[in-house]
Amino acid sequence: MEGNATHNGPKPATNEAMGIFALDKGERTRFFACPNFAALDCLTATFRTYRYVPHTHDTFVIGSVIAGCETWTVRGIRGYAGPGDFVFVNPQEVHDGAPHGSGYCYRMSYPSIELLRQIASELRERDVTATPYFPETVVNDPAGVALFVAAHAAMDVHGDARAGEELLYRAYAHCLVRHARVTSQPATGREADQVTRIGRMIKEHYADDLSLSRLAAEAGLPRHRLISAFRRETGMTPHAFILDRRVIAAQQALRRGATPAEAAAATGFCDQAHLTRAFKARIGITPGAFRAAVS
CATH class of the missing domain: 1.10.10.60 (Homeodomain-like)
Structure with a gap:
């Protein structure tokens, strides 16, 4: 899905104390922590040329492209995401990321395994010990994405942290109910x-x-x-x-x-x-x- 990289999204300030840092020309990143969730990091970025090398996280990656188009490889499959799409990467899954076309702007979050287990337990009203697993890397879900983007913006340094806490909980609960399964990851192969x-x-x-x-x-x-x-x-x-x-x-x-x-x-x-x-x-x-x- 390819979109237009021109957007009316967040306009970052230039104060490094606010978590805003320049990358290459025309590119911006805002990295911030969410104090209402233990060790939850979030990222808002605009990339036109920057490419991630293959890497992993100990956390989940849950986010959405809000303008333009991003492409990446996960589980050996090339994917694309644009506005209205959720992007999911499970812990320890190798992935990269790059602009497709003229670039993209996205909002990303990195919830821990423990946080999503806790929410899954509350949803099921019993302890969940298995790690949630997102079988699809990209899912088109405009309503869910709108909730997530509103939550992410509210948790930002300029937003209402308490409102953001409730919205983000609802967004993660939505993702777990609609797009995850609480089972072990697929078994590996030879050797x-x-x-x-x-x-x-x-x-x-x-x-x-x-x-x-x-x-x-x-x-x-x-x-x-x-x-x-x-x-x-x-x-x-x-x-x-x-x-x-x-x-x-x-x-x-x-x-x-x-x-x-x-x-x-x-x-x-x-x-x-x-x-x-x-x-x-x-x-x-x-x-x-x-x-x-x-x-």
Whole structure:
């Protein structure tokens, strides 16, 4: 679905303390945290040339393009989203993102597994321990999107946080009822046990010097087979997965108040510049901008 990138959406200010940061020419991002929901981050952005590298999140990604058209690859399938479409990405799903045509503006949120489990439990009036799963990456739902966009705008720094809290709860409940199933994710394929073991090792030791030879020896596979199996099962090479986990850990460190240099040193990056390149390629803003937005 391709739309017109010209829009009358939010007009960001230029005060970095408000969470607004320039990317490339003609591009804007506003990253902000929602204090009424534990560790819930939100992003409003306009991208005309910026492209995300393949990456993952520990959280869900729920959002909507409000002008123009975005394209991405999830689960090996190329998709497109425009106004009126929900975009859903499940935790640990590898995805990228890029403008289609002249660009796009979107509103995104990153709810935790715990938050959606809590809402699902309240909807079912019993404890839900399974992780909700969105089987479709893009769903056309203009009414639901209108509710989500209103909630997202209300939660923004200029909005009514209490009204936004209720609206966003309703929006997430709508998404769970209409578009999710509360079951386990689909089973993985061949050599899944080896990949699972190496993935767990990387998650526990991401800051270490994890060479391909060391990982292959741990998996009991030749290096080329480990790369192939890991890419097949996760959508990433082992090295890309290591960088991804380091960026996620750096986000957590920055949220706790670490400086970008401290976060880089603590998470296995060789220096702050290396962290900045990897962070911006996956999150869309620099570590310093992220720290300012969540502090």
